[in-house]
Amino acid sequence: MSLDATPLGRRERNKRDKLERITAAAGELFAARGVDDVTTQEVADRADIGTGTLFLYARTKGELLLLVQNSMYAEAIDRGRADAAGIDDVGAAVLAVVRPVVECNRKQIDNGRTYLREIVFGDPEEPHHRDALALTAQTEEVVAEVIARASGVDPEVARARARIVSAVMFLTMAASINVHLSVDEVVEEIAGQLRTLLAA
Amino acid sequence: MSLDATPLGRRERNKRDKLERITAAAGELFAARGVDDVTTQEVADRADIGTGTLFLYARTKGELLLLVQNSMYAEAIDRGRADAAGIDDVGAAVLAVVRPVVECNRKQIDNGRTYLREIVFGDPEEPHHRDALALTAQTEEVVAEVIARASGVDPEVARARARIVSAVMFLTMAASINVHLSVDEVVEEIAGQLRTLLAA
């Protein structure tokens, strides 16, 4: 009766179930109380699996956070791409991509900052980490396209500038000094830093 | 018999001694084996103090690393400032500031990356962290001066660009993807990213 193209064996089905339970459990707990105030034991209990099993699905607590946040981040990118489509001014168009990412990142600030920390300092070999890196690469690509279109520069130059936009976004969202800033203020801070770069 | 201007009481002298022993112990152990492979217990033992005492002088292991690396970083900045003084080309001058910092940071790559991580994600209220932030501010200032002098732009613009240089430096040194790069390669990578920015 399965509508799926590849009929999965019981083993694969169980694994998929467990991963879903883990993602749900971690997502709920992290969202409610922040990564740092949730123990891996709690996540395992809520997902109804053994402690050790949890670490088969995410090798570290950081990887677990990446697993949870990646899908949100993916949605933010899509939103940004759509929002930027109709804007002609380079600065405004880039900020249209930036804003949803900042919003997503600040939904729960501790989780957001820890997410960034994991992306940069975590193990790039881990599967959820690879996904996260792919998403940042995608963000950069979107920014590069927007810059190329709206400012008419060479695609190569656009890509270089997109990289810088990435770096500025990252540090502005991550820096301890900015923890008290609202989404608007973070976006404005990024805008200020990018003004020189994009006014070309 | 003290030649010091302010004759310290025994209490203050003891504290100074301990801090020195801690700095020396941590510095030697971290340099030899990297932060992650040294336990705080080992540092305490080598400094000949109790476990708890260590945490009176550095509230976390990360703070301990900041304490150890700050002085090296300060030297790197001085070297960079001196090296850049005689260079007229903006790109080359900025890279002259960048290179010693990268060298210093890569002397022991794990320590260098953890140092960066602590600066961005650590507690900015902690004393050693404040020192580290002051050093990064100083770096940015030096870069801004160099840009203003060599490229003749408005000081305000120079400062904005210096900030971007900082961000690019940070991410290039910190990123997991670049762990295998040599000092030269890191500098070259940074140079590539900054080319668009500084060619103005």
Add this chain to the structure above:
DNA sequence: TCTCATAACTGAGCTTGATCAGTATTTGTT
């Protein structure tokens, strides 16, 4: 010198992320 308040020190013990030897489940084969 004796006493007391303050500051500094200490290490046993707690918390928690992560491991791994042992157990259970699934799948393929005869």
Add this chain to the structure above:
DNA sequence: AACAAATACTGATCAAGCTCAGTTATGAGA
């Protein structure tokens, strides 16, 4: 169905950063 091999699961246990109640050292006042 019976068996074996492969894969997945488990929780007692470990390691290490950090805490805190109890102890010791210091310096000021009598």
